[in-house]
Amino acid sequence: MIGMLSNRYMLVQPLGEGGMADVFLAIDTLLNREVAVKILRGDLSGDAVALLRFQREANAASALSHPNIVEIYDVGEENGKHYIIMEYVRGRTLKQLVQQRGAMDKNEALSVMEQLVSAVGVAHKNNIIHRDIKPQNVLVKDDGTVKITDFGIATAKDAVQLTQTDTVMGSVHYLAPELARGEVASMQSDIYSLGIVFYELLTGNVPHTGEAAVQIAIKHMREDIPSVREFNATIPQSIDNIVIKATVKSKANRYLNCDELLEDLKHCLDENHLNDEVLVFSENKENGDTILLPEMSAVRERKKPSLAYTIIGLGLTIVAGVIFVMVMVLGNMFEPVNRIVTIPDVTGMNLDDAKTELNAVMISVSSVRYQLTDNIPEGQIISISPQSGTEIEKGSTVILTISEGIYFTVGDYTNQNIEDVRTLLANTKLTIRVENEPSSIFKPGTIIRQELQTPGTKLDPQRQYEIKFIVASDLEIFIPQVINVEINTAKATLEALGAKVTLTKLYTEGLTAEQYAALIFDVVVQVTPNVGSLYIQGETNTITLSYYAS
Template sequence: MDTTLADPLIGRLLDGRYRVESRIARGGMATVYVALDIRLDRTVALKVMHRSLAEDPAFVRRFIGEAKSAASLSHPNVVQVFDQGTDGDVVFLSMEYVPGRTLRDVLRERGRLTAREALEVMIPVLAALGAAHQKGLIHRDVKPENVLLAADGRVKVVDFGLARAVEASNQTRTGVMIGTIGYMSPEQVTTGRTDARSDVYAAGIMLFELVTGGPPYSGEAPMTIAYKHVHEDVPPPSSVVPDAPPALDALVAAAACRDPGERPADATALLIRAVATHRALAGDTAPRAGETVASLSTPGAAGPNATVSIPNTATAPAAPGHTLIQPRPQMPEGRGPSRLWRGMPPAGRFLTVLGAVMAVAIGLTGWYFAQSDPIKVPEVRGKNIDLARSQMEGRGFVVVVGQGVHDDKAAKDTVVRMDPVAGTEVDDGAKVTLIPSLGPKMIAVPDLAGGTEGAARERLAKLGLKVDDVHRIESDTVARGLVLSTSPQAGGKVREGGKVDITLSAGLLMPDMKGIPRDQADAWLREQGFQVEFREQADDAQPCTVIAQDPAAKAEIDRNTKVTLTLSNCNTGFQWPWDGGRFDIDGDGAVLAVPNVLNKSVGDARRELQAAGFSVKTRKLRRGGGIVRGQFPMSGHAPRGSRVTIWY
């Protein structure tokens, strides 16, 4: 039965981005899946941490930090870390997907490599480790399982910093060692301290294994192997494979020296020696760091698309290739076996080691229970930053207020984020960082007047604003199609992502001249710069008034446009516009004098006509006008209540 069918992660979309498609392998700390990044449409490898680790807040914090460090490491021989994320109880890394197989797979198939082949694998591995050491990153778990041979022959190192993240978890406290027992340096076994020279030691052990086909030490229990790392020198490869060259023996001896002070200072220093050794063996034809090992990358049975796996999990805890979490024994100091130890019978040696392990266990138990109980970080998001800080400090936390961030939903000066998050178990006096909200981000509306609509839209979009309504109004000062104004006006503040109305110039619009007397229409249009022509036709309208026009009313026009006005017949007698009796006439049928209101303000004209006993109708000729430029009837007498039309 395919175990992947029962895997609940298969088919799941993690973090709204990664669709899990199949499981590659399962190791001691994580399971690796092939997934599709639907956002970038690329295949990635997802390393999902086991639940026991993902539930540990201390591990998650360190894991995120180590992921950031690993992501900053860009090197052709390092599996690139793309992303880190959490989805509920799932903590994962998104990494470069490298089809191929591990160096452990190669050893299982080949048994061992020639000296030159081994160096051609180690050179790119050391180049990757050297780049990490230059950035202050220590791998801590260098072994064949963490070296991938891509289908195209590239050599890649994986899992930078993961062992360090595990060591920081609540499951592993002082006195516990993390790593793969067969590749641990003596100082890693005895003190837990690691630096670049610890990776150099592991690289030396791995080189020994590549050439000989097996590790330098073996034993039924992990403590047996750990003891040998501390008290026995790594034998030369030629002691197992007689044809191994002396130069390779010297390289392994330098890298795997028990005294870290006598090893190469870092992987780059060992890389220089490895290249020189390869040149000596190959007649100065050594590959540069990063060259491929195509002859090893394509197995006969696995095919070109074989899947890369992480370290396998086996039931035997002492297997040399597995990452372990083990109590650290107390070892006698010194580089060589002591005379006392050599003289002990086997039973005495066993009791000595057992006593040391028990002493460590008792000490760890006392230390563990002496620690103060962890406390949980309270939830203060949404509270005023000053109040939240006071409450946290009152509970013994060290509070740091970070730089504020804009937030559309959180009110200004309230806590919007905190690190660590609420519910995290921490020690008394732990530091908590609070991030206050600056409220919604407000954008000042720029001055867009005089620009085109397209330029206005582009500028607003760059500021994170959108165009809402677009209006057009007449303007005799701003060219057609250019921006007249905005709402809110320039300088006003709008929330980021908000909308702005734009008013564009429609240029000059042809006024509605219908009903205006001929002389008044002619005078006003010529004053505006138009060329005017008249034609007459018989009509029932008031004589010599405009009954039609070309261009039509509200048409967009330019100055000096030719305007043709059609008039009702000017030769008929004058008729009053009495509207069929729609005006009031007092008992004596009074007829009143019509005041001339030309060139007066609209307000004054209306009041004067109404005071004289007439109703008033106003018609606009041009936007912004406020002075009467036409009147009908303009003089004479009319019954009380008659309507007088004025144009302005």
Template sequence: MVGQVLDGRYRVDARIAVGGMATVYRALDTRLDRVLALKVMHPALSADAVFVDRFIREAKSVARLAHPNVVQVFDQGADGSYVYLAMEYIAGCTLRDVLRERGALQPRAALDILEPVLAALGAAHRAGFVHRDMKPENVLIGDDGRVKVADFGLVRSVDTVTSTTGAVLGTVSYLAPEQMEHPAAADARVDVYACGVVLYEMLTGDRPHDGDSPAVVLYKHLHDDVPPPSAVVPGLAYPIDELVASATARNPDVRPYDAVALLAHARETRAALSPDQLDAMPPQALAAERGTADDRTSVIPRSLTVRQPPAVPGDEPRDGYHRTSRLESPAPPPPAPRRARGRRAPRGPLVIVAAVLLVLGCGAGVWYINSGQFTQVPPLLGKTEAQARDRLEQAGLDTGAVGRAYSDTVKRGTVISSDPGTGARIRQNDSVKLVISSGPRTVAVPALQGYPLAKARTELKNSGLQPGMVTREFSDDVTRGSVVSSDPGDGTKVRSGSAVALVVSKGSPVDVPDVSGESPADARAALEESGLRVRIDSARVNSEFDAGQVARQSPAEGGQAAEGDTVTLTLSKGPEMIEVPDVVGAGASDATARLEAAGFSVEEDRGLLGLFGDTVKKQSVKGGKTAPKGSTITITIR
């Protein structure tokens, strides 16, 4: 297709990539003089209505996502057998190119890529869409460093019920287990799983599950957990392992419920890592220059329940998790040298008493600090309230006040935080306060009917919701520009931050009068009397009407428009004059066929004598002359 111009507008300059459904080209929009990417469906698929529908659905879905990390769709159309999308062109490369060139990435670089990807998917999820085909090939990295998500070709509404007969969409290595078992029930968490696999691949340079065939890989995704990246990259920080494990849990109920929740977890992970941990160079890195030893690695924190090895004299505590308090009885000081001075009062009993008191005091301190008087707050985050109470009881602690708070990242009914926090030193029998998640904050959709669109959008934002797609329809009851209804409807409980679609009134419908064949002045007067505006198109067309009269109108006569809408009039440049065929001497049926084929209507004049004849003796316009196209030619038959 290189060198062709699609739809009289898009000049194809070079091929960029080929996929299963389409080929992507670099093209020039000759109308706006800008470079863009043209995604053209393979012609063999354009005859399949299902594929065409999916292709067009991509355009409509992405067009609703005005997000800086989503590749924007500018236009959609067809030119013959070519169905295409005109999209934003990103000069750069894909994440697959980066991984092929560099192998594994440092944690900082992996998070720098992951976070904008999750921001883009989060916008899609909150708008009610799932990508379903996240992989490194669909992550574009511009020359300016911008990260964008592309290829929403498999996108569908979260609430859409598909008629897929077992077919699984997406790339095998990044499919969530539920996508294989119940494809139609897949929700935003399949994108969360795929992002976890992509993160693993960025950190290690390889996919978590491999096999000789796609079936083997599918089986491993169904039955094996994604291993921690630290098993492949020694020294990788534990919070990174936790982030990957959370995103790739085989049970979707354990994963963050959408990309927004995973983004919050990713940012918490970044905040928990030191600069050295973020910049640790993985041994799988191919092109990056590695640092030396200690400044590029970090030790994975061990569990609080693991006993520490005996302290080496002079060593400092390894980290905040493993500090210990060791008090030892001081060795008795060396005896003071005797001096030959004058006689002094005997001090033996006092020295003995002081030494005994010192030993007893130190012993009591050691017992008080290191015995059962103190303990540590066990890990409680993510546990149910009942589980948290049991753990506190096992640690010899009481459960204090239990509060509740909304959380977009922590599952309803589980612990968000504790006071004191995990690992804090606390006396036995003291109490620990808990904060339990109430799940995402839900709000009721406000009543918006009759509100002007701008005010309705403000009300939604004040209620913690986002204005969604706006459609317009006629309404006799609601004034033009005001809200007719919302979806979800008034009073519906939805998650805070959800998008609400609005239907806005176009006002009462107005019947468009027929002004064809009238002069522009008379046509304008008739339309304006009906409450409509008039625009006269500069182009003119041939028609049955005289030059300068109205040839056609849009909307057409009998259609409906809202009061104040514009009706476009196209004026006639007169009828098209065409040559009349000579049919004298021909049979009646043959003459009629030839005249109609030339664009004329035919009327027969048989008279009394023509009842028994079948030959054309005369025609109203002689052969070789011109007449208006569509006019009537009378043939006399004798």
């Protein structure tokens, strides 16, 4: 469909097709700018639910003003065609970017997430839940700016659901567990989806896959999200903890709002988060089997059963109940006694050996966490959760924490020679900055102070850091005017400036009577080097003051 719309928007080319609408690139002939036009499919123009969803998108997005939300310019209808005029973002979707490039660098992923969370936070503050956050609904401009689009199934927080199919929204890969169980969407369900997007940016993949949507939904309900550090061990634990907290099963344990999430995203790389431990939540995972996914076909109306069928059905139910009780009782009587196993101690082992030891007693590893330690070599198991010695059922899973290596502990380098310290730190990731400070107390080249990294700080040996040393240098002064100044006063003045001073007595022998009569005793008559010259206080240098002693 290429042509004019409302005598203003000239449709240029199709950009995409959706289940509810088609999107076109168009020219706003009034303002002479490119726009995107979303037009409700013709076969849905009479569908009240589809029309209401379409209007919801327009209302939701137009109510929001944020640099990371696609702007809505106009909404209208012409000859039964309902349309939305939107900002045209030249670029590609975030999904396309990840598919083409793979996992992002952590700093780039953080930048994208800060933009997304800021935008979703504004929507939440306007009582709008997006309900379909996924990379396919995020556009990426060439300069790296991202913009959220597609508020087609967004609702006000207190809005009534449209239909049963509205119970589960968006792509199942980003679906919060509570939505799969049919609960109402909330800010926390959007935050869960943001957490999955963050995971995908860091690893290049979604955490759960399956052949059918129901399989993926069950995984979201029952299985932990794998640690991003399993994919890339250089990702700090503080970043992994953000994913963990955003995607925890219980809404009560998730971030309360986007402001909390944004705060962690902004500060997770701060040095005070360097040694963060793995975030662990104690919660009972929902194990209900009821999963509400969009209906594939209409539910057929059932006929009311006859009385005879009711009586037969009741009898069968009673018989089935008796059989069920007998099976449960007899099953428990003859239940094998070796279903319970004790978790072996695998600390100190490497991952492969630990898995072999655990598999021998039918225990598997659900996830692996990595963290730096004080003294445990890289690759060795630090701990197991539940802890070793705990009795669990066969087939259960455990979480292993593995040493990522040993911290580098910053020393106290003051009073040491800067070149010796350079040699000492040559094989570390520390970048050394030096600032010279003239000193008469410290020997030149001696470290007077250290900044940026205090003694005892534990650093990740794989990360780059800076340390600054204030290093003593030779004192430099311009020799002040001390001629005719009392000798001890002149000496004290120069020493206060940091100079070494030598006093030399002059003798009167050889002076004429006139010269002797003009003498002033005990004052400076000569300075070496000369007054006004630049003097560098080296190890052996000195200023010599000459005078006639009384």
